[in-house]
Amino acid sequence: MSAPYLSATGMRGGYGKADILNDCTITVDQGQIAVIVGPNGAGKSTAMKAVFGMLNLREGEVRLAGEDITALTPQQRVHKGMGFVPQTHNIFPNMTVEENLQMGAFIRKDDYSGTLAQVYELFPAVADKRRQNAGELSGGQRQQVAVGRALMTQPRLLMLDEPTAGVSPIVMDELFDRIIEIARTGISILMVEQNARQALEIADLGYVLVQGTNRYTDTGEALLANPEVRRTFLGG
Numbered sequence: 001m002s003a004p005y006l007s008a009t010g011m012r013g014g015y016g017k018a019d020i021l022n023d024c025t026i027t028v029d030q031g032q033i034a035v036i037v038g039p040n041g042a043g044k045s046t047a048m049k050a051v052f053g054m055l056n057l058r059e060g061e062v063r064l065a066g067e068d069i070t071a072l073t074p075q076q077r078v079h080k081g082m083g084f085v086p087q088t089h090n091i092f093p094n095m096t097v098e099e100n101l102q103m104g105a106f107i108r109k110d111d112y113s114g115t116l117a118q119v120y121e122l123f124p125a126v127a128d129k130r131r132q133n134a135g136e137l138s139g140g141q142r143q144q145v146a147v148g149r150a151l152m153t154q155p156r157l158l159m160l161d162e163p164t165a166g167v168s169p170i171v172m173d174e175l176f177d178r179i180i181e182i183a184r185t186g187i188s189i190l191m192v193e194q195n196a197r198q199a200l201e202i203a204d205l206g207y208v209l210v211q212g213t214n215r216y217t218d219t220g221e222a223l224l225a226n227p228e229v230r231r232t233f234l235g236g
C-alpha cells in the first residue's frame with residue numbers, strides 16, 4: 001500500500017510558547033474526504049494552519065505525496081499542490097467575483113482561463129455574478145467564491161475550514177455535493193466542520209479532535225455509529 005497523499009504526523013505546536021496541538025496526526029488519501037470535528041477551541045483551525053505551514057511545529061512532520069514539506073512556507077506549499085480556504089477573511093469583498101478568482105491564480109504563469117471556466121461550471125450562481133463585488137453575495141455564494149479561488153491553482157489537496165459556517169441547511173447540502181464532486185476528480189479534501197453529523201456523512205475518514213489531540217479516528221460511518229462519539233460530540 002502506498003503512503004497517504006497528505007500525511008501530517010505527531011504535530012506539536014501553537015502560538016507563542018503555548019502548545020495547542022499535541023501529537024496531532026491527520027492523513028488524507030488521494031480523492032478522499034477527511035473531516036475534522038470537535039468542540040470549539042479544540043485546535044481544528046490550528047491543525048489546518050499547521051498543515052498549511054502557518055504555524056511553526058516543535059515536533060512532527062508534514063508530507064505531501066511522500067515529500068517532506070515541513071520546512072516550506074504556505075506559498076511554497078501552494079506550488080506543491082495545496083489549496084487552503086481559511087475560516088474567516090477568505091474573499092476580497094471589495095473586488096468582483098472574477099477578480100477574486102483571478103487573485104486565486106496568483107502563482108500561475110500559464111493560461112488559467114480553462115480553470116476559471118471549470119469553477120464557473122461547478123458554481124453557476126457565482127458565474128452569474130462574476131462582475132459583482134464578492135461582498136454583495138449571499139453567505140453561501142461567498143463561500144463558493146472562496147472555494148473557487150482556492151481551486152484556481154489546481155490543488156491536489158483542498159483544505160476547507162468550516163466552509164458551511166453560517167449558511168442554511170439547503171445551501172450546506174449543496175456545498176457538500178459540490179465538495180463530493182471535487183473529490184471525485186481525484187482531489188483530496190481536508191475539511192473542518194461544525195456541522196459534524198452532516199460532514200461525517202460524506203467523510204471517508206473522520207477525526208475527532210479534543211484539546212489538540214486525536215480522540216477518535218475512524219471512517220465517517222463508524223464515527224456516526226459510535227455511541228460515545230454520538231453522545232459526547234454529535235448531540236446524542
Ligand SMILES: Nc1ncnc2c1ncn2[C@@H]1O[C@H](COP(=O)(O)OP(=O)(O)O)[C@@H](O)[C@H]1O
Binds near residue numbers: 015041043046
Ligand atoms: N492567533 C492565535 N493566538 C493565540 N491563541 C490562539 C490563536 N488562534 C487560536 N488560539 C487559541 O488556540 C486554541 C485553539 O483554537 P482553534 O484552533 O481556533 O480552535 P477550533 O478551530 O477548534 O475552534 C484556542 O484556545 C484559541 O484561543
Ligand SMILES: [Mg+2]
Binds near residue numbers: 044045046087161
Ligand atoms: Mg476553527
